[in-house]
Structure formats: structure tokens, C-alpha cells
Amino acid sequence: MSSERRYTPTHEWIQSSGDHSLMRVGITDFAQKEITDVVFVELPKIGKKIPQGAEAAIIESVKAAFSIYAPMGGEVVAVNSAIESNPALVNSDPYGSGWIFELRADDPAQWNSLLDEKGYQALLVSGAGGGH
């Protein structure tokens, strides 16, 4: 695990946020375009334990509601309160200030089940992504 970003077929990204088991999660640029104007985000509670692949947050856009699934299992240790007051950050800066939550990953091996940049781009090209 480095500063590399990995992805899920449901268009979340996950990246180490400094120390090696602290992971930051957000949605991809493709996802924010699909979702359209984000109106608010229902953030998980700090301290909540979420298994890999379980629903962690809900993004409400003008168009519809979208579930955000945890790319890796772990305990939620931080949420991005900036997107509560300015949800448009998820659209304008999905990989930066539009991040959603941070978790303490409990099984580093799950990292290997995620898509790397090349794999995710291939998924977008094939149109096989799901979830959103």
C-alpha cells in the first residue's frame, strides 16, 4: 500500500491517508458525473464498523440517491464535514476535497481485491461497471 489509489466496480476510490492502515474513501470522477449535482451526503457515524462491500454512506443528488459501499472493511475514524456544508465539492473535486470518509482498515489483504488504475479504466471502457 503506497499513495496509490485503488477502485471498486461500484466506482468508489480508496487511498492511504498517511499511515498505512488509515484509508480515505471517495467516489470517482465517472461516478460524480453519473450522479449529477450532489445535494447532500449522509455520512457514516464515527466509530461504526463496516464490512467490505457494505453500504457506508448515501449520496443524494438532484437525480437520485446512490449508496456508497466500503471498498475495504474497517472502522470509520473520520468523515469529511466540509461536504456537509458544501456537497458540490464531491462534484468539483472528487479525488481531493470531495472525499467522503476515512476508515481504519482491519484486513490489509483486501487491498489486493481492488482494481488498480488500469483495471478501473478498462472497466469504464467496457461499460461493465455497476452500482451507480
Add this chain to the structure above:
Amino acid sequence: MALPLVPYHTRRLARMTDFHGYLLPLSFSSILEEAKAVREAAGLFDISHMGHFLVKGPGARQAINHLVTSDLEAVPLGKSLYGLLPNDSGGTVDDLILASSGEGEVHIILNAGNREGDFAWIRSHLPPSLALLDLSIDQIALALQGPASPRIVSLLSQGFETMVRREVRFSTDSAERLWISRTGYTGEDGWEFFGPAEAILPIYKSLSEKGPDLGLVQAGLGARDLLRLEMAYPLYGQELTPEKTAFDAGLDFAVNLRKAPFLGREQMLEKREDPERDRLTGFVLAERGIPRTHCPVIDPATGRQVGEVTSGGHSPRVGGGFGLAYIDPSFFNDFMKGKEAGIEIHGKIHRARFHSRPFVAGGLTRK
């Protein structure tokens, strides 16, 4: 089905969506930005999916007037009106815009999803002496909407800006296929253009090219739905269905009971007397959330379901989540008087209050 403007939208990187089998732009930039532009300047919508029928022959006006709730014969030639097409149990086949271009010529604009059903319904209720033509095949239809529309339409140098509200111009040279009207479904001033692709494409190009200098943006279905919901205009399939009458949907203004009897009139009146019928009502959420179609409406005192959301959304102009719902008469009166309802969204109850319709003042009501 591929509509003629799809390649133009693709070039503009529009996000496309399926709507009743038609691929249409959902948005070009941001739904909220596009809706704002229509309220403050202008937007251009591709509405080529909508139906355009022509009824031709002696007595066409009278024959169509017998099928619709509003009084077409009381309206002068070249002026449009809104009406509903009731079925024989008083429910609704579709809602439409009508105008006569002559005693024996009625144009009808109707919803995409109902085009085939409408055609069959109208055909089966017209005498064989009248011709019914579907002009929508290979058509382009546009809606130019917003307070800047008069200045933008004048760029076409056709004198359209001198038209009055609801006026329709029909073509003389392009053989009965053009409809150009000062109408729309956003609550703002504007024009709608229907016609063969070769006749409307130059208008689309001209407006798209020169309009942006006057604030025109390309706008998609997302903005169109939000704008119509802010005005509480009904959408067929949501507020209007084969079971619901114009009265249920609060469209009493579109029903003329003094005109010559029309098909479905008695059944509509009978349904109106039913004390059990649900009423369409506007509501706003008192807390954060976005109601969507089919969300249950709950009486917080009993936990009992007392209604269902037909259309919902989020609007910065309204100030949050809002929508329309059919509500049980037992709860309706208390709700109107200020009692809170619960709207169930993702399994959680959100507090909602009655709101009068429309939710915002459009340009047409601001004046």
C-alpha cells in the same frame, strides 16, 4: 429510438438518458445550473420526443372538442390551450396542448410515452371522414424558455417576438407541419418549435450559436423536470394516470363543464363526488432529505400510510426537498391546516408540511 439532435448533444458531451425509449440529454453541465439559467436568462431544450398530431377534415375542431376537457371551440384559430383527454371511466389518457389552424385542422401536442396509445384512442373515437396524422416521425422539437427568450427569439428575424402568450403560428410553405408557439412547461416565457428536422435544424443551430451571448444555455431533462415540478405542473404517469381525473390532480381549470358534453365527463363528475378519493397536494420537507416518486406518506400519529409521493426533488429555490403526493381524504384536511406528515425516505421518516402550488413564482407569475 435515435432523435435527430443526438449527434449534436454528444458533441457537447451531454449526459444522455433513456426516456420512454428515446435517448435524450439529462444534462449538459449541471441540472441545478441549467434550471437556474432558465429562471434567470434562458435555456434550450430538445423535446423532439414529444408527439405532434394533426387532425384534418370537415368538423375536425368539433370532433376533437368532444374528446377533451377544455373548450377548443371557444378559442380562436391560432391560439393554444391546455386540456386532458379522459378515458371512458373518467381517468386520463393524456394531457395535451391543442390549437386549430383552421375549422378543419387541429394540431395536438402530447407526451412521448403515450404517443401510440393516444393515436389509437383518438383514431378510434373520430369519424372515418377525418384524417389523423402523426407528424412526429423524424421531427425536431425545441423549447426555448426563460425571461431572455424574447430577445433570443428575435435573433431569428422571423418576427416571433411579436407573438402573444399561447399564440401558435403554423407553416404555410412547409405543408402543414410546422408549429411555433409562445408556450412552454417551465413557468417562464418562451417558445416551442415543432416541425420536420430540415425545417427546425436551422433554428436549433442559429439559437445555439447566437443565443449564448444573451445568456442561453443548453438544458436537459433533469432541469426540465425540476422546473415543471417547481411550478407543480403534472407529469403524465406520475400525477396523471388512467385512474386519476383532472379533479384529483387539481386541474379543475382545465375542465370546462359548460361546454358541449365531452367523452368521460359524467364519469369524471361521478369520481369527483367520491368522498374516498385521494387529493394531490404540494409539500415541503421540514428537514434534510429528498423525496422521490413512490415514497410513502405516513400519519405520524398512527404510523399508518396515508398517501404516496408522485414527484419529488430538491430545489434551492424552494429551499430543500419538496414534491407532490396523493393524500387520503381522512388526512388531507388536517395536513392542509398545518398538521405535519411523515415522508418515508430510505426507511426513515422525514417531517413534511403542506405547501401551496406552485412552489416558486415563475417569470409568468412574477409579472
